Amino acid sequence: MLRDGKIWIANTESGQPVYMLPKMANRHGLIAGATGTGKTVTLKVLAESFSEMGVPVFLADVKGDIAGMLENGVDSENMQERIKRFGLAEHGFEYTKYPTTLWDVFGQNGIQVRTSISDMGPLLLGRILGLNDLQNDLLTIAFKIADDNGWYLYDTKDLKAMLNELAENNKDYAAEYGNISKQSIGAIQRAVVALEIAGGDKFFGMPELKITDWLTTDPNGRGMIHILDSQSLINNGTLYSTFLLWMLSELFETMPEVGDLEKPKMVFFFDEAHLLFKDTPKALLDKIEQVVKLIRSKGVGVYFVTQNPRDIPDGVLAQLGNKIQHALHAYTPSDQKAVKAAADSFRENPAFKTADVIEALGTGEAVASFLQEDGTPSIVEKVFILPPKSKMGGIDASVRDNAIKSSNLYSTYAVAVDPESAYEMLNKKNQDEAEAEAQAKADAAAAKQQAKEEAAAAKAAAREAEKEANRRKRAAKSVGTTVAGTVGREVGKKVGKQLGGKFGQTLGGNTGAQLFRGILNTLLK
Secondary structure (H helix, E strand, C coil): CEECCEEEEEEECCCCEEEECHHHHHHCEEEECCCCCCHHHHHHHHHHHHHHCCCCEEEEECCCCCHHHHCECCCCHHHHHHHHHHCHHHHCCCCCCCCEEEEECCCCCCEECCECHHHHHHHHHHHHHCCCHHHHHHHHHHHHHHHHHCCCCCCHHHHHHHHHHHHHCHHHHHHHHCCCCHHHHHHHHHHHHHHHHCCHHHHECECCCCHHHHCCECCCCCECEEEEECCCHHHCHHHHHHHHHHHHHHHHHHCCCCCCCCCCCEEEEECCCHHHHCCCCHHHHHHHHHHHHHHHHHCEEEEEEECCHHHCCHHHHCCCCEEEECCCCCCCHHHHHHHHHHHHCCECCCCCCHHHHHHHCCCCEEEEECECCCCCECECEEEEECCCCECCCCCCHHHHHHHHHCCCCHHHHCCCECCCCHHHHHHHHHHHHHHHHHHHHHHHHHHHHHHHHHHHHHHHHHHHHHHHHHHHHHHHHHHHHHHHHHHHHHHHHHHHHHHHHHHHHHHHHHHHHHHHHHHHHHHHC
């Protein structure tokens, strides 16, 4: 609730109002406490106040009890008691519904929210897939090769096509990108299939969310409250936390530097924040810490909601200037250390011992400290959180469906599109290569057949030439024999006549003919 231009969150035991300064709201914050101590109410009061200031808000609805913000609060005896206790009627308190857009990565309880594989990046995707260091390196190589070749990775089928390309042609890429193990690629492929079974094929795709679509207000100037339904998503804690981290990273990378403003440009609530840091590799922790440190200059406030402040790494916790701590219970020595650590994170109030107060807090009570004008934290105070103006609890299916379809953004994201990407490009590449290989084989076979036919033709021609030569030889021999016989006969006749008269002539003719034929045959062999 706004009062005197400040965010009125709670009252002290003495009835003094406790404020958060709008210009300090982008210095981030923490809402912590055990289950059932009132964290959700605190979150709603803050979100409503930011909306009233014209600041868009994002938050996740893990239990399904935040979507009621799009309906007016419901009066009750308990609410009347709290209104009277805080003197809210004197300051214009009235039940109010807030401009709300409902989102869902599965597209069931909100507008479908998607991102592309490429936009998620190998570091965050590797965390979702549960990859080891070697597999993460190979996934990074896959992204690099895809980027170098213009193979766009929009959805899981694109990623699987890319991984299959690496597995089948790993030797071709080894010289430029290093060794690529088929076994490790196979492990990544199995992880992708498991992600698809978990619903990953729904939230990886196009059109992907434009984070600037969140930076909107309603016609009355109130900031839009964007609620991500996470009742199903939270079942996979790694997927839930990584997806929210991607959203936060998108804000960081998309929004320009603005420095310190009179109020944030947007506020991001990270519920169940302990999931973000559970089993998180150092490289990713460094990235989270960097985003939290630097996103303040983009005008974005980040508020982590978790059970125990010890869930947040020290490097991140040190960036959270506005703190609201609900009750913690010290049943074990470990719990006692957690309470002490939570108490030690506040600026001490000499009026009480903070650790004792934290253990004794009731529902809706907290200890709190907010940044002052000079940027230093105020001393810790025991406070009572104001009630929200909107409805507590969930909403009917018909109300939800109407809210989803009446949103200006519904038509933008409702229908998935599948532009040409790695899957189609690699299929075409493989098809072209298969066709080229088939053509090469066909050309080789044709050339072989042509050579065979030419050899056969040459052999046939040689046989014909040999036949012709033999024919000519036989013809020449026949003519020669006839001529030789005739010449030999005449010569023999003359010689025989001179030697033996007519008898000698006949004998000499026959002998001469045989002799000349024999000589010719010898010469023609």
